[in-house]
Amino acid sequence: MSNLLRPPTVRHTIGVLDRTLFAxxxxxxxxxxxxxxxxxxxxxxxxxxxxxxxxxxxxxxxxxxxxxxxxxxxxxxxxxxxxxxxxxxxxxxxxxxxxxxxxxxxxxxxxxxDYTYWSYDDVMQCLLPSDVRDEHDGFPSGFNQAGHVAHLNLRDQFLPYKKLIAQVLIDKNPGVRTVINKVTMVGTESEFRTFEYEVLAGDDDLNVEVRESECIFQFDYSKVYWNSKLEGEHRRLVHLFKPGEVVCDVMAGIGPFAVPAGKRGVFMWANDYNPESYRSLSSNIKRNKVTEYVQAFNEDGRTFIRNAADLVYAASTTGKYAVAKKKPVSRRRQHEDGGKATEERIPVPPTISHFVMNLPASAITFLPHYRGLYAGHEGLFEPHTGTKLPMVHVHCFAAKAGGEAPLLDICERITAELGFPIKLGDPEVPGEAAVLEIREVAPKKRMFCASFRLPAEVAFAPRE
CATH class of the missing domain: 3.30.70 (Alpha-Beta Plaits)
Structure with missing residues (x-):
């Protein structure tokens, strides 16, 4: 049966896609x-x-x-x-x-x-000659999607067929209207992780709308960084944050961590150095109605780390709070309140519980700026109170290797930048970090997230 239901033999071509040949x-x-x-x-x-x-x-x-x-x-x-x-x-x-x-x-x-029946892989198998397929006999099917835009990163052997690939991709993915191909490495042309691209199919319209974690994000994909493959990582970290805590997102982008966390009642100090990301972040905060909890900043992350700690402490000491609406929990209470929701004031705590640093190419190099973060404020933390020092989540890249080699390498790099020994282990134990693999970004390159409690020796050191 598999032979009968294979697509017809189509002559390999670099020209225009002829869909009638697939009848x-x-x-x-x-x-x-x-x-x-x-x-x-x-x-x-x-x-x-x-x-x-x-x-x-x-x-x-x-x-x-x-x-x-x-x-x-x-x-x-x-x-x-x-x-x-x-x-x-x-x-x-x-x-x-x-x-x-x-x-x-x-x-x-x-x-x-006819053509509408065959899958993307079926069509690609007909159109692409066997000598250009990769070592696994595969086709360029993976792409990063942002709204209606599909973003490819084609290998050299597929470039002569890029127009055909893009046309078929649009045909077989109803949500895709525009296909682009990256022509430079992320970060090569811009410190903001934007990239040069070419439109392979569809309109040159990169103003997109994305839905993630029950939030709506709108942005110009050509001017900011977005990766739909990180949705799981966004969700994982957001669910570590507790309502009423303060979280500092040092490289917040357009808000994939900050906005969903704000919806859960987490105070988010969200920063991005890219002015365009800051504008989209500010707009998305308003669009998703989280202005009570999320504040946007446009600073260099190195200075923002300490500024955020100072700003949070100042907000707490001056009595800043968020207003949360609570619905009546019982019919009797509902009757007494006239069926209206009541308001509750949620005070801003004096300290930051988590720092997120999702800039994997260089986030580790920002770690020296945590030195002296809470100098002179030792009384805010254990053993004087029940509050722990912040948990730092730093994303990074490492070469693909077997066993714990990449994890140990990451700990060594953190140690060198932080100026304090960090070894692989339990992030709740002082001087230890958990290193989690997030995804493979290239055949020999993987993305990780290292999480550790900021050591007291670093947090309370004199500020330089």
Whole structure:
């Protein structure tokens, strides 16, 4: 069956995609059910008998091939290709019995397939010659999607076919209207992680809207950084934050950590050095109605780290708070309050609970700026209070290697920048860090997140 349902042979081409070349007719057998009321019953029986056609994206209940009967509502069940309509020896006992009892009639059926049926991989297998496929016989199917834009990073061997690839990608992904290809490495042309691109298909419109974690983000994809493959990491960290805590997002981008956390009642001091990211971040804060909890800043992350600690402490000492609306929890309370939601003041605490540093290419180099973060404020933390020093989550890259080698390398780099020994282990233990692999970004490169409590020796050191 797999051979019958393969796409037709199409000559490899670098030119315009001709979708008509993918038309194909597959000769099958079908059974006409004498009593239309028994179609479901026979469908179930033939399925158990392994006689029914079972193919992805194909319905096995179809109109009768006779147009007159089809106009009267007659339908058929498509059979497995092993069953031939004029060769009874290929029929199963169940099928023969149904025919003998005149409950079934076996008829030829010409199944017409066209370009819309074939999957992206099916089409690529036809269009791309075998000598340009990668070592796994694969095709360029992975892409980063931002709203209606699909962002490819094509390898050199696929570049002659880039227009074809883009056209097929749009055809097979209904949510995609524009396909672009990166022509420079992220960070090569801009310190803001933006990149030069070429439009391969669709309009040159990179103003997109993305939905993630029940939030709406709008931005110009050509001017800010966004990676849809980090949605799981966004969700993972946000769910570590507790309502009423303060979290400092040093490289906040357009707000994928800050905005969802704000919706959960977490105070977010969100910063990004890119003015365009800051504008989108500010807009997304308002759009998602989290202005009570999320504040946007446009500073160099190195200076923002200490500034945020000072600003949070000042906000707490001056009595800053967020107003949260609470719905009545009981009918009696609802009656007493007239059915209206009540307001609760959530005070800003004096210290930051978490720092997020999602700039994997260089975030580790920002660590020296935590030195002296809380100099002179030792009384705010353990053992004087029940408050722990901030948990730092720093994203980074490391070469792909076996075992713990990349994790140990990351700890060594953190140690060198922080000026305090950090080893692999439990992040709640002073001097230890948990290092989690987030994703593979290239065949020999992976992204990690290292989490550790800021050591007292660093936090309370004199500020330089």
């Amino acid at each position: 194909k007719t597959v000769n099958l057998a079908a059974v006409a059910i004498t009593d239309k009321r028994k179609i479901a019953q026979w469908r179930q029986s033939l399925h158990k008998d392994n006689t029914l056609l079972g193919a992805e994206r194909l319905a096995n209940v179809v109109p009768h091939p006779d147009q007159t009967l089809a106009s009267q509502g007659a339908r058929c069940l498509l059979l497995h290709p092993k069953v031939r309509p004029t060769v009874p020896d290929t029929w199963t006992p169940l099928l023969r019995d149904g025919v003998e009892k005149q409950e079934l009639g076996v008829v030829p059926y010409d199944l017409s397939l």
